Amino acid sequence: MASLHSIGDAAKQSGCTVQTIRYYERVGLIASPVRTSGNQRIYDADAVSHLxxxxxxxxxxxxxxxxxDLLGLSATPDRDCAQIDAIARTHLDAVRERISHLRALETELTRMIEACKNQTxxxxxxxxxxxxxGMCASEH
Amino acid sequence: MASLHSIGDAAKQSGCTVQTIRYYERVGLIASPVRTSGNQRIYDADAVSHLxxxxxxxxxxxxxxxxxDLLGLSATPDRDCAQIDAIARTHLDAVRERISHLRALETELTRMIEACKNQTxxxxxxxxxxxxxGMCASEH
DNA sequence: TGTGATACCTGTAGTCACTATAGCTTCAAG
DNA sequence: CTTGAAGCTATAGTGACTACAGGTATCACA
Structure with missing residues (x-):
């Protein structure tokens, strides 16, 4: 007894919105599901897991x-996970870079705001x- | 002797790119400058300062x-700067929120990556x- | 069987702040 | 007078959605 879901159901189960699911299909992130005779999408449990x-x-x-890439790599359970690791590490590096950029902004903004004594x-x-x-904030 | 600049000059002086300056004009961030007889934009020193x-x-x-808003408010030098302050503080708050969001991601990613022992x-x-x-990362 | 509410469908446009391209005209130096 | 750089307009693309318009399907209830 395979559990089948409408797009609304799949949205509730996965936490994605209906429109977002259709968007993921359009950009090829998920496969196009089968349809009912009335042209409505049907998702199986695997598809919901993907979402x-x-x-x-x-x-x-x-x-x-x-x-x-992660979805593709997860589909081959017997290979080693070095590539998955690499993707995650690359992303972590990017997150850290964004943090340090934002922290520089925070410092600059704080200094500026504190220097302002609410005058004209x-x-x-x-x-x-x-x-x-003379101002030169960090680029990029 | 007003110093006048071509768009390329204004770009060099201000650090904006030529395309970006045209974009700012299109979206009404800066006023449309006067043109030469050959239809090329001319910027005065004030315009370059704005850029x-x-x-x-x-x-x-x-x-x-x-x-x-900041440009509009800077144009009235005798008013008090409370509104300018408020804009800056609002922005600082937003920056801090983004930092704390990214830090939560960093923690989560680090934990995940460290738990992975490079197996299959x-x-x-x-x-x-x-x-x-069971995963529930911060929303929004 | 009819009706109405809800959920579904497609396609398009808007978000933000640019960036890049194509195809043209103008300008300044040699 | 020629050549190459710089300027012009208009349009499309970026990422990851979100919102809308205008239509169809499904289902519960009377």
Missing amino acids: AFIRHARALGFGLDAIR VSECRIVQVLSDH | AFIRHARALGFGLDAIR VSECRIVQVLSDH
Whole structure:
């Protein structure tokens, strides 16, 4: 007794939205499911698992390209998982880079805001910093 | 003797690219400059200052809507700068939220990667975590 | 069997802040 | 006068959705 689901059901089970599931199909992240005689999509348990997998990976910030690779690699359970590891490590590096970029911004913003003693606009440290030629925040 | 600049000049002076300057004009972030008889844009020193201001604000992560407001507020030098302060603080809050979100991801990813002892895919902790129903990373 | 509510379908456009391309015109130096 | 750089417009692409318009299918209930 295979459990079959409408797209609404699959959405509830996986945590994706209905539109997002259709989007994943359109960009080839999941296979096109079979349809009813009335043209409505039907998902089996495997498809729902895939959707939950995607949802979890998205929650961890993986991009769809990385997820495509992860899904492909998960399909071969006997191979070693070095490639999966590599994808995860690459993503972790990217996350760390974004954190350090944001922390630099935080420092800069904090300094600027604290320097502003709430005077007139022309004396405002924030305006001055933004107008100054000497400013050089981190690029990229 | 007003110093006048071609778009390429203005780009070099401000740090924006030529295309980006045209884009800012299109979305109404800067005023449309006057043109030469040959239809080429001419920027005065004020316009170049505005572009540099925008560039600095973008480097600090402000969105274009916030920058539009900041530019408007900077134009009235005698008012008090409370609104400018508020925009900066709002942005700082957003930056801090993004940092804490990314830090949660970092923790989760690190835990996952360390748990993986480089075995087969079917034993891979990363695949298991992503497949697990029990996972609940932070939303939004 | 009719009716109405809900869920489903496709296709398109909008988000953000650019970036890149194609195909053209203008300008400045030699 | 020629050549190459720089300028012009208009359009499409990025990532990962989200929202809408306008239509069809399904199901519970009367």
